[in-house]
Amino acid sequence: MPPDFLPGLDLSRALYSEAVAPLLRAEHPDLPYAAALVGPGSEVLGLDTARSTDHGWGPRLQLFVSDPGARSRVLELLEERLPERVRGWPVRFAPGDGPPQTWLPDADHPGGHHRVEVVDPGAWFGAHLGFDPRCGVSVSDWLATPTQRLAEAVGGAVFHDSAGDLTRSRQALDWYPDDVWRYVLACQWQRIAQEEAFVGRCAEVGDVLGARVVAARLVRDLMRLALLLARHYPPYPKWLGSAFSRLPDTAELTPLLTRGLDADPAALADACALVGERQNRTGLAARLDTRPRPFHDRPWPVLDAARFATALSERVADPELADRPPVGAVDQLVDNTDALTSPGVFRSLGP
Incomplete structure (x- = not known):
């Protein structure tokens, strides 16, 4: 035994x-x-x-x-x-x-x-x-x-x-310098901004599976964003949920993300709003209104996450970061296990 x-x-x-x-x-x-x-x-x-x-x-x-x-x-x-x-x-x-x-x-x-x-x-x-x-x-x-x-x-x-x-x-190595942190956060918000309106649009045309695929991507990005805002390096997928669950203030956010996995645009918008409030509390950027709003004249809500990316970018003073494209750190750029576990590869892929 x-x-x-x-x-x-x-x-x-x-x-x-x-x-x-x-x-x-x-x-x-x-x-x-x-x-x-x-x-x-x-x-x-x-x-x-x-x-x-x-x-x-x-x-x-x-x-x-x-x-x-x-x-x-x-x-x-x-x-x-x-x-x-x-x-x-x-x-x-x-x-x-x-x-x-x-x-x-x-x-x-x-x-x-x-x-x-x-x-x-x-x-x-x-x-x-x-x-x-x-x-x-x-x-x-x-x-x-x-x-x-x-x-x-x-x-x-x-x-x-x-x-x-x-x-x-x-x-x-304990945590990013503030300007690197701002840049990485801005790029994470940018990922969300690029897809936050897609769940409602997929559902509108009857693409339930596609809506859930997009929703899952958004939930994953929001979980990683919440960890980054809490000064925790997000782990690889097996332990992402476990690490997220250890954050001190997930009781309100987790149900919204769970509903979001069912391709609920309102739940995802509300989850984005809660994460936006967490950014406001960091003082890394100007405070922004976190109330969801319509996506143009379409009938589903979004946060308009690009606003949060812009607010962070405007506070980046390091010249090495100020002019970089908003692609982020290497694991915001690529999602391949073999690439992210080989220093020779991930060093060559880094922005």
Whole structure:
């Protein structure tokens, strides 16, 4: 029987405090390093459940060590002296029977290996983000990096950081500078403005399926917009709804979005209005009237979301952003998993 489930961040913390930290204190007491669980994985976002244990889940963490000689010595120490289990979970992983790269905790498999990654900080950030935030974060870096990757870099937990590099890097990535934030928000409103009138028009000609497709796109964009306004990087689709549900003020908005999925133009307009009020509260742009209004002389309401995009754009002072077309960050521009998970690709696609 497998051990009882506990959140992956708690298991990672136990791996560090009960197994890794005592070894490092005894053998390398003066070594500057950071220990953390960051990067991919539902547990990094705090969204793992017992279902997550069926692949790639278990005791794991990263040790960020700058000195290459020290990395080799630490790896050798871990290979020789890590315990077999932490909190009942095997520390070593072996290939599972599922898809490639499906690894499962297995203390007895002869090909098993632990998942304490000992990595160079710059190399880790380069592989994950495509740039090293220790050298600064440019406008192009912000816009070329998917929000999922940013969420993974600032999520999770840091258990120790005597070197300080990891903490400083996470602080640098914590949230967009205000003008980048304004630009990204403006581009998100622009996406909504381009389609908010289509639901009513599709329904008018009897295209129920088409109306629902457009409505679903609008709901997704509104959820992402609400997260951005709340200073949360939107995660990839599997966890978008879960992340949205954790926002503190969704009780009024969620029913409207649910009705909106049934291609209800009035519900979508009211949802837009609530999100518009959230923008007004940020102070990032001039306050705007959030009451829905007719779309020209047609009989369905809209917010006229382009007004919110314009109000934000008018407050952007950074010359690197002021003249950019309103296409936004890379995951407002493209929606392809293979593109958004490969730094070489998403860096080349960034605006």
